[in-house]
Amino acid sequence: MSDTKAGRGLARGLTNYGDPDFSVYLRNSFAASMGYSREVLQKPIVGIANSASGFNNCHRHFPELIDAVKRGVLLGGGLPIEFPTISLGEVFLNPTSLKFRNLMAMDTEEMVRAQPMDAVVLVGGCDKTVPAQLMGAASADLPAVQLVAGPMMTSRYGTERLGACTDCRRFWGKYRAGEISTEQINDIEGRLATTAGTCAVMGTASTMACIAETLGMSLPGTAAIPAVHADRLRAAEASGLAAARMIDHPIRPSEVITAKSVENAIRVLLALGGSTNAIIHLTAVAGRLGIDIGLERLNALSDETPVLVNLKPVGEYYMEDFFFAGGVGAVLRELKPLLHLDTISVTGETLGDRLEQDPGYVDRRVIASADAPLEPQGGLVALFGNLAPRGAILKRSAADKTLFEHEGRAIVFSSLADLAARVDDPDLDITADDIMVLQNAGPKSASGMPEAGYLPIPRKLSSKGVKDMIRVSDARMSGTAFGTIVLHVTPEAAVGGTLALVRTGDRIRLSVSEKRIELLVDDAELERRKAERQPETVPLDQRRGYDWLYASEVLQADEGCDFGFLKPRPEG
Known part of the structure; x- marks a missing residue:
């Protein structure tokens, strides 16, 4: 038998056969069939939640990304074990991806809880995948690092720059108005989304990436790195290493996602002119830890938080420009007087400590200063x-x-x-x-x-x-x-x-x-x-399966459209 430390690595969360020692023995035996050495089987485990799918174009670079995560886990002395979850490809789901966000959150939570791992890296990107993973991680409350896919790079149509998907809507509007021909719209169709990654603008995916970084669930500086940039792979490696380090020094989602970090995230959402969907998602994530987001409070924050980011659909630039302009860190520095600086990230560093570091270059065409904002009030x-x-x-x-x-x-x-x-x-x-x-x-x-x-x-x-x-x-x-x-x-x-x-x-x-x-x-x-x-x-008695569960249990938008039974139970 292995001398694996009790309650850690493969000895964690044992399958119940009525004999714990036999459970460890059997588990190690089956793990050995995958080619692991006895030494490796004694290591603590970092799970890697992989939400790739042939129905998710945003995630097509995940094999390479996950290899980099594994490299980081190994550098940190852990054993990386990848596992699949549901994937939510935004444009490939009927009737809409939101309907399945809670299902993915349940899948993520239960697989993190049920399988033997000491920490987890959550790899997602497409609109509903990141909120689903954050919801699941918050409920499982195992040390977790969120790694996002990163945005697409832009393309060209003639001399015009294109990026999914604000330009998708802009050109479709021109086509409906008769301003461009069928031949032109067909040509444009093939040029809007040409690389791996999420939409090239400040849509829901990029907004949630920025929120994850602001909350502290992603490593600082990683939200805006383009999907195809080498820095994205370096971020993946660093995320794996950070997760491995949390095995001996755990930082749980409940310590990172707090009322203060949620308020910081709302501030950044407003300054970004970010997606309206983010209000629903952030409400759901916070709700998993009993943190309420009142819309009256949203208005109070919006009245005093300026719009700083000049990205489509609000402005004129794209996510790759935001990355090179300074990214989330530059926005946080402009908002510093309004932020709670004692919140922590998965690195253990406080937001205040992060913002004391050299900010580097900031492109004011893309990220305005708080003294000269694009708009004096928040985007929502x-x-x-x-x-x-x-x-x-x-x-x-x-x-x-x-x-x-x-x-x-x-x-x-x-x-x-x-x-x-x-x-x-x-x-x-x-x-x-x-x-x-x-x-x-x-x-x-x-x-x-x-x-x-x-x-x-x-x-x-x-x-x-x-x-x-x-x-x-x-x-x-x-x-x-x-x-x-x-x-x-x-x-x-x-x-x-x-x-x-x-x-x-x-x-x-x-x-x-x-x-x-x-x-x-x-x-x-x-x-x-x-x-x-x-x-x-449709009456509930005419529904079945997940359709019945969703129709029966989904809450309203002001409660994040989560399921009521997934929120924390009141104590006592």
């Missing part, structure tokens, strides 16, 4: 009112400021199918001053809260040059999208929220200055409509 704002009693989100940094104080007629689409059927109907009665409303696209709906909040401008308007108009829904929006779009309306239509009661012709008033969105219909009429409402969701 929460709205309240009778249309969204528990809140809604607007990415004001990506919106048309001329629409911030607006009252208009509601043009209602009752579902995604209704939207698809009617939005380009030449007879659709709609003007640019109207407010498009999409119902039944929230977490409890059949669609599972897709990124459908970016409602297309009706062709009859886009062909006349209309680029933006107010759109309201209980759906989400891709972090790469832009426009005056009110999202995450809570409660959603599917559970009887006020959004379900809106009718075409009603008046809606948006006031960003007052942080309000109101349906201008009297209470008595709303009560009458509520009494007549017929629920449109």
